[in-house]
Amino acid sequence: MLRSLLIAGPALLAACHHGPRVVPAPDPVAELAKARAQFRSGNYGKALVSFRRLTYELGPSQPEMVDVRYHLAECYFQTGDRVQAAHEFRQVADQYATSDYAPMALLRAGDANLRLWRKPELDPSYGETALAVYQELAGRYPGTDAAARAQMHVQQLREWFSQKDYKNGMFYFRRRAYDSAIIYFKDVIATYPGTSRVPDALMRLVDSYRVIGYGDELKETCAHLRRYFPQTEGLDKSCPADSSTATPS
Numbered sequence: 646m647l648r649s650l651l652i653a654g655p656a657l658l659a660a661c662h663h664g665p666r667v668v669p670a671p672d673p674v675a676e677l678a679k680a681r682a683q684f685r686s687g688n689y690g691k692a693l694v695s696f697r698r699l700t701y702e703l704g705p706s707q708p709e710m711v712d713v714r715y716h717l718a719e720c721y722f723q724t725g726d727r728v729q730a731a732h733e734f735r736q737v738a739d740q741y742a743t744s745d746y747a748p749m750a751l752l753r754a755g756d757a758n759l760r761l762w763r764k765p766e767l768d769p770s771y772g773e774t775a776l777a778v779y780q781e782l783a784g785r786y787p788g789t790d791a792a793a794r795a796q797m798h799v800q801q802l803r804e805w806f807s808q809k810d811y812k813n814g815m816f817y818f819r820r821r822a823y824d825s826a827i828i829y830f831k832d833v834i835a836t837y838p839g840t841s842r843v844p845d846a847l848m849r850l851v852d853s854y855r856v857i858g859y860g861d862e863l864k865e866t867c868a869h870l871r872r873y874f875p876q877t878e879g880l881d882k883s884c885p886a887d888s889s890t891a892t893p894s
Contacts, residue, residue, distance in 0.1 A: 650752065650852040661892050672682075673699060673702050673703055673709070676695060676698065676702065677699060677709055677712075677713065678694050678698055678700060679695055680695035680713075680716070680872075681716070684696075684716055684719070684720065686869035689719075689720045689723040689724050690720075690724060692716070692720050693720035693721065693724060696713050696716050696717040697717060699713045700713060700714065700717065709885075711737065711741040711744045711746050712746070713744045714733065714736065714737050714740075714741070715734075715737050716762065717729050717733055717748070718733030718737060718750065718753065719736045719753065721731070721733055722753065722756075722757055725744075727758075727760050727761050728757075730753070730754075730757040730762065731754050731757035731758050731761070731774075732759060734750045734753045734754035734786055735750075735751075735754045736752040736753070737750035738751045738754060742785075747785075747786070747789035748782060748785075748786040748789045748790075748792065749791045750779055750783055751785070751786070751791065751795075752779075752782060752784040752791040752792075752794060752795050754778050755775045755776075755779045755782065755795060755798060755878065756774035756775075756798065758771045758772070758774045758778065759771070759772065759775040759798055759801075759802065762775065763806070765805040765806075765808045765809045765812070766809065766812065769805075769806065769809060771800055772806065773806060775798070775801045775802060775892050776799065776806075779795040779796075779798055779799050779802075780799075782795050783795060783796070792801050797832055803837050804838050804840050804841060804842075804873040805843040806835075806836070806837060807836075807837035807841075807843070807846075809840055809848075810829050810830075810832050810833045810836070810842075810846075811829070811830070811833050811836070811842045811845060811846055813829045814828075814829030814830045814833070814849060815849070816827045817829065817848055817854060818853065821856075823853040823856060823857050824857075826849065827850060827851055827853050827854075830846040830847075830849050830850050831846075831850070831855070833846035834846050834847060834850075843874075844870070844874040844877045847866055847869060847874065847877075848870070848877060848883060850862075850866050850881075851863060851866050851867060851870070851883050851884060852883070854866060866882070867884035870884055871884060
């Protein structure tokens with residue numbers, strides 16, 4: 646038996662040397678550095694995989710986690726998954742509300758929804774969500790750079806909303822449904838002052854009032870146009886000095 650053990654011993658040792666190799670646990674610090682390098686180089690697909698892996702490797706209370714979650718959201722945005730990006734940015738803003746990332750995360754959540762509303766004539770739900778997020782940003786983090794940047798997007802959204810209302814008004818105007826058209830034109834003027842469609846909406850109100858014989862409203866609207874938008878194209882023809890004598894064009 647001793648001889649058998651002496652023979653088997655080297656074989657057992659050899660088997661141990663050829664056993665399964667132990668893979669060292671990933672180093673989160675090194676992984677984070679790699680993910681950041683991938684992100685900076687514009688390799689957002691690989692960076693997304695790296696940041697997503699880090700969400701499992703880091704503890705939720707570790708200070709690096711907010712950085713990981715924010716950049717994961719940015720990777721979704723840059724790779725075109727705007728719905729997931731909006732969700733992830735929202736999570737960062739809500740779960741890390743006191744961090745430096747929170748204002749920018751809200752801004753980017755709004756941006757993701759804005760990108761999802763590609764044209765004014767489409768369903769405005771994403772645009773409405775974007776506007777609500779930008780307004781929330783102004784309320785929660787006033788004076789921040791993110792809030793200032795959001796205001797530029799708010800103006801763009803207001804332009805798109807006014808265009809949508811104006812086009813709806815023109816839909817009814819062309820079908821001689823003037824009462825319905827007037828509702829939309831008035832909404833453009835009251836809800837989106839300062840947008841480029843306001844003078845157009847006022848001019849279409851003039852046309853509508855003239856057709857249905859609303860003389861007082863016609864005079865009032867012409868006076869408003871002459872006072873605040875005197876350079877409007879066609880104003881002199883639609884609103885001569887005595888609007889009550891104006892004839893349909």
